[in-house]
Amino acid sequence: MSLDRSDVEKIAHLARMALDETQIDTYASELSNILALVEQLEQADTSGIEPMSHPLHMAQRLRHDEVTEADRREANQAIAPQVENGLYLVPKVIE
């Protein structure tokens, strides 16, 4: 699969990541090369093979639904770019 400029722009939008205009062609060719590497997988016969989602084939451990964490809101918000009254601030979303 070879990607062109518009593919890269689409993917970057999905990833919410601004790209430098002058770099888009370079990304298109680099990402196409990586996909060419990945496409070697097509040669593998995987019919009837279970997908492996956990290296130890373990199930996700569950815990009781109870509060375990202490309230550390202040410490956690002290490192935020912008907060007010315990809320994270972002540019206005609703007019």
Next chain:
Amino acid sequence: MHTKTIVELGAGLKAGEFTSVELTRHFLERIERYNGELNAFVTITPETALQEAEAADRLLQSGQAGPLTGIPIAQKDIFCTQGVKTSCGSRMLDNFISPYDAAVVERLKQAGIVSLGKLNMDEFAMGSSNETSFYGPVRNPWDRNRVPGGSSGGSAAAVAARIAVAATGTDTGGSIRQPAALCGLTGLKPTYGRVSRFGMIAFASSLDQAGPMAQSAEDAALLLQAISGFDSRDSTCANELVPDYSASLNDSLEGLRIGLPGEYFGEGLDSAIAASIEAAINVYKGLGAEVVEISLPNTALAVPTYYVVAPAECSSNLSRFDGVRFGYRCEDPKDLEDLYKRSRGEGFGAEVKRRIMIGTYALSAGYYDAYYLKAQQTRHLISDDFSKAFEKVDVIMGPTSPATAFGLGEKTDDPVTMYLNDIYTIAANLAGLPAMSLPVEPVNGLPVGLQIVGNYFAEGKLLNVAHRYQQETRWHRQMPEEYVL
């Protein structure tokens, strides 16, 4: 003092030959002298290091010291450290002061170590040369025109130059073993789930593991002992007994079955490295081990499988960096989308962007089956190869890396060429198996690593096998001449 291992320094501390404060000062002076030319440390913490050393000296005097008490090591900058910048090698986290400690950091503190600071790394652990760091490349102490490997390149360079006694690392596709090989260290990637990943910044969650990078298997055993074990805060952490890793170091290797996969000795392997590995295998034969030719037929699928699984998981994990709660935020965002896009576009470097985009693409509508599902199936094939092999052998050996350390800038133009450095290391992550690298005979004055892969939770066996070799040889005690004094 800096040419000594943890075990030797621990004995010196206990015997009162020197104090932890003296030892820590000595290493801080060495960092001052050498870090400029190596760029191994991103952050140096002399004040807290000396406080920890003083506390360690009090413990030593009261006779309550453990084997790691007062030993100055350093942490890869992927581990959160409370009150200390935790950058992950990225502009995105250049301003991030962690509000808590990672489990690994916490456990090493409890064991009494002194932390000298935080070590440089490839950005978000994505790289094999430590050239993707926001803080610039790390240089290999054996030849400063060469790379130290990656992503734990700062860890490897710091220990190789003995500006830290040992270091922590993380390994998603070879990031402990490959730099250990390129810098002449003993590095171990534990079984998936052996070590808690709480507070370790996530790259690819089904692959990431933390482990020690040290001067010897004996030292690695002490560090692994301290960081292993169950932690309820990491839902993937295994609830398995942690054996005494030091106790089995000297076990006999009589009758040990070593599997040599033909696929690891084929095309692409430097012939001088092959000879070096063969010489190491002969040492094992002398110790009573037997060699079995084996096959891991799906080896060629490992790199392509990894470059679906790892980017897919990274694109998901790194979505948390949005410029809202912590980390980098762009100037004057005009709306929320602009805030996300520019914060991420300006905060991430090129390699991280490439991987996020590959992952985003592989997981996007219409492509999931062709990429991610297919890669999970080939991952199963790779894992089954190992299960079959371990029916016949106890450990698998081969080279860690196809070549010795390459030149700075030599492989930065082509991401795919860079990816192929990890051709021998990636499979162990995909299968979740423990694996280590230890130094064998160098080639042209540059270190070479022997990789040993073991069965699940067989870290004790790996350390035993490595230690016995290190009893017979001195390669692990070699260090770059310039840094001996």
